[in-house]
Amino acid sequence: MQRGLLVLAAMVLAGELAYGELPQEWDRSDRLFQLGLLDVTKAPYSADPAGAVDSTAAIQRAINDARDHGLVCFFPEGTYLISDTLSCEQQVKKLDRPRQTDGRTQHYWDEPHKIIMFGSTKGKRPVLKLSKDAKGFGDSAQPKIAVWIWAQTRDDAPGQQEPQWGKEQPNISFGHYFKGIDIDIRGHAGAIGIRHSGSQGSVMLDCTIQAEGAYAGMNNCCGQGGGTYNMEVLGGRYGMVIEPGSRFPILTACTFQGQTVAVIRYAKGGSQVPTLLVGCRLEPAGSAAIDFTTERSYAGISLVDCAVALNPGGVLAKTSKRENLHIENTLVKGVASVCTQGGKLPDAGVWTRIERYSSHTDQAVNLLNGVESTGEIAEFEPAPEGPDWEAIRKRHYRGLPSFEDEDAVNVKAFGAKGDGTSDDTQAFVKAIQSHDKIFVPKGYYHLSGTLTLGRNTRLFGLTPSRSIIGGGAAVSKRGRGPDAGDSFVLATANDAEAAPVLSMLRVHGRVDWRSGQGTIFLAPAPVAFSGHGGGRIYGMMAQGGPLVLQGIQQPLAFYALNVERKGTNPQSEITNCSQVRIYYFKVEAGTISRPDATDGNTPCRISDSQDVRVYCMYGVVRKLGERPMLEVVNSRDVAVSQLKTLNPGSYPHLIETFGSDKIVIPSSKIVALFARWIKGQADE
Numbered sequence: 001m002q003r004g005l006l007v008l009a010a011m012v013l014a015g016e017l018a019y020g021e022l023p024q025e026w027d028r029s030d031r032l033f034q035l036g037l038l039d040v041t042k043a044p045y046s047a048d049p050a051g052a053v054d055s056t057a058a059i060q061r062a063i064n065d066a067r068d069h070g071l072v073c074f075f076p077e078g079t080y081l082i083s084d085t086l087s088c089e090q091q092v093k094k095l096d097r098p099r100q101t102d103g104r105t106q107h108y109w110d111e112p113h114k115i116i117m118f119g120s121t122k123g124k125r126p127v128l129k130l131s132k133d134a135k136g137f138g139d140s141a142q143p144k145i146a147v148w149i150w151a152q153t154r155d156d157a158p159g160q161q162e163p164q165w166g167k168e169q170p171n172i173s174f175g176h177y178f179k180g181i182d183i184d185i186r187g188h189a190g191a192i193g194i195r196h197s198g199s200q201g202s203v204m205l206d207c208t209i210q211a212e213g214a215y216a217g218m219n220n221c222c223g224q225g226g227g228t229y230n231m232e233v234l235g236g237r238y239g240m241v242i243e244p245g246s247r248f249p250i251l252t253a254c255t256f257q258g259q260t261v262a263v264i265r266y267a268k269g270g271s272q273v274p275t276l277l278v279g280c281r282l283e284p285a286g287s288a289a290i291d292f293t294t295e296r297s298y299a300g301i302s303l304v305d306c307a308v309a310l311n312p313g314g315v316l317a318k319t320s321k322r323e324n325l326h327i328e329n330t331l332v333k334g335v336a337s338v339c340t341q342g343g344k345l346p347d348a349g350v351w352t353r354i355e356r357y358s359s360h361t362d363q364a365v366n367l368l369n370g371v372e373s374t375g376e377i378a379e380f381e382p383a384p385e386g387p388d389w390e391a392i393r394k395r396h397y398r399g400l401p402s403f404e405d406e407d408a409v410n411v412k413a414f415g416a417k418g419d420g421t422s423d424d425t426q427a428f429v430k431a432i433q434s435h436d437k438i439f440v441p442k443g444y445y446h447l448s449g450t451l452t453l454g455r456n457t458r459l460f461g462l463t464p465s466r467s468i469i470g471g472g473a474a475v476s477k478r479g480r481g482p483d484a485g486d487s488f489v490l491a492t493a494n495d496a497e498a499a500p501v502l503s504m505l506r507v508h509g510r511v512d513w514r515s516g517q518g519t520i521f522l523a524p525a526p527v528a529f530s531g532h533g534g535g536r537i538y539g540m541m542a543q544g545g546p547l548v549l550q551g552i553q554q555p556l557a558f559y560a561l562n563v564e565r566k567g568t569n570p571q572s573e574i575t576n577c578s579q580v581r582i583y584y585f586k587v588e589a590g591t592i593s594r595p596d597a598t599d600g601n602t603p604c605r606i607s608d609s610q611d612v613r614v615y616c617m618y619g620v621v622r623k624l625g626e627r628p629m630l631e632v633v634n635s636r637d638v639a640v641s642q643l644k645t646l647n648p649g650s651y652p653h654l655i656e657t658f659g660s661d662k663i664v665i666p667s668s669k670i671v672a673l674f675a676r677w678i679k680g681q682a683d684e
Contacts, residue, residue, distance in 0.1 A: 079126070141190070155169065217240060229538070239282075360374070364672040424469075447471065453515075457501070460501065522538060553579065565592060601627065629652070642670070643670070
């Protein structure tokens with residue numbers, strides 16, 4: 001029985017079952033194909049990398065085929081002309097019988113097939129270039145997208161037993177990747193480079209968008225359990241246009257330069273959730289970075305560890321009324337005021353550090369050292385020198401290994417099969433003992449026991465849906481591969497200086513993370529943090545039981561953390577820890593519509609800890625009873641900004657217990673800033 005299930009898992013990953021029969025035209029002996037990549041320049045596509053022939057139809061076909069057969073759509077170095085939108089659609093299929101989800105009826109359900117588009121890392125990045133004759137990209141009043149990654153809605157249209165075809169549903173756009181492909185839309189006044197409203201597990205990274213003379217570089221971006229990393233937009237009226245469908249957007253180590261109106265514009269109703277920029281560089285050509293005047297409703301924006309340079313006398317955030325703004329450890333120059341209504345800086349002509357700035361709408365309050373208050377918080381100080389742009393970027397993102405790197409080895413060279421039936425443990429052991437950078441091609445690699453990474457091992461795959469390691473055998477209904485079953489453990493050295501990397505693969509089993517300088521990047525697994533565990537964790541969706549940080553003293557940062565629907569109270573906890581940072585904390589609780597549901601639990605509790613920061617804690621939270629969205633117990637030097645549920649009720653947003661004092665903030669009030677013992681305010 002065990003072997004039969006493993007064979008079934010292998011067939012799913014090989015594309016022989018879930019993805020249908022492979023086209024006869026494909027060269028199965030091609031090296032890239034054997035790794036799990038579909039080369040757009042090869043037959044039957046033959047996209048032109050010289051940029052002489054329009055490749056729109058060829059690339060569109062390759063995108064669809066790669067999606068439908070579980071492969072990566074791969075672009076070698078070159079320039080590829082396109083003349084219309086590349087529609088990268090997550091499709092739906094007809095159900096045998098209807099179902100109800102989120103209060104809506106579905107006669108169709110989303111396909112699990114992923115859109116994955118990678119550019120080669122050899123030589124210059126490949127470029128998708130909008131041809132000069134492209135139609136429909138010339139009107140800034142009706143912008144048109146060059147690359148659109150999207151999920152077809154599965155919800156029935158009103159009065160219909162099928163969805164509205166062509167309508168996007170961002171909250172089900174799962175696991176899609178756009179990586180290492182530049183976009184050139186220069187000279188097209190109504191063009192937008194890319195729209196990728198990715199939800200859980202979706203990412204956009206390592207791309208430059210040339211947008212001089214165009215409308216905008218991006219329209220929405222990825223967030224919860226995924227994220228947007230190392231994106232660069234040069235020119236355009238706007239760097240990014242954000243709409244309410246953007247899913248908990250976080251931009252890390254991104255650069256925006258030369259925008260003529262603003263870096264960020266809000267459209268079609270403002271924003272449902274705040275936007276967070278971490279380690280970003282903003283140098284627009286105009287006099288404002290953020291434009292809050294184009295819509296009526298905004299959740300807010302946060303800038304942390306960023307650098308902003310404007311024309312002299314500019315305003316960082318152009319506003320018509322008080323908005324939810326949080327800015328921390330950000331260098332600015334040319335900025336006369338943080339927003340139109342306040343935050344005047346002493347000298348716009350020199351670099352100034354905004355140590356902390358917070359303002360809020362009428363619906364919000366602050367809780368500072370146990371005292372509820374309203375109003376602006378502004379802490380500025382002179383900066384002795386300007387920003388080191390590269391140092392800021394590297395604090396938050398250092399790039400990922402590639403299978404094309406000269407020092408990378410393929411684990412199959414050590415005897416790994418990846419067929420779901422063979423035990424590949426010894427092959428991985430041999431690879432780790434002899435090399436630091438190990439690539440895991442498409443496949444399911446059955447491993448057993450405990451596999452320990454070296455101090456500097458970089459173990460990486462294609463994506464979590466393509467490269468899977470660990471124990472277990474059963475195949476999930478959504479074709480995501482084997483579920484955890486065997487007691488496989490992937491361990492790291494208990495060493496504060498060790499810097500292993502685990503990226504772009506899925507682990508079925510458990511990860512024991514004990515190294516202090518390492519990185520986990522989009523590698524779904526139940527993770528146990530202990531010992532010297534630290535480093536940087538990107539796009540983490542807490543797997544299995546609650547996320548527990550206990551006794552962690554090494555710097556540990558999460559980017560786009562997603563914790564939801566856990567049957568334990570609290571769903572996550574930070575106990576006796578220090579130096580913890582969470583950059584966007586998307587949570588969900590009390591949302592399962594069943595009488596016996598057990599998910600009405602506090603998403604996070606921070607207790608007996610110090611030096612903890614949480615930037616933007618938002619989510620779908622309801623039916624918690626007396627339990628709060630966030631609980632803080634006897635902790636110092638703790639700050640949480642922009643804390644809000646999308647579903648206010650009778651439960652609290654925040655309960656803080658400090659000694660004999662207990663303070664409760666109801667969910668009817670947004671918590672703009674909670675802090676205990678922050679700079680300039682004595683802790684009693």
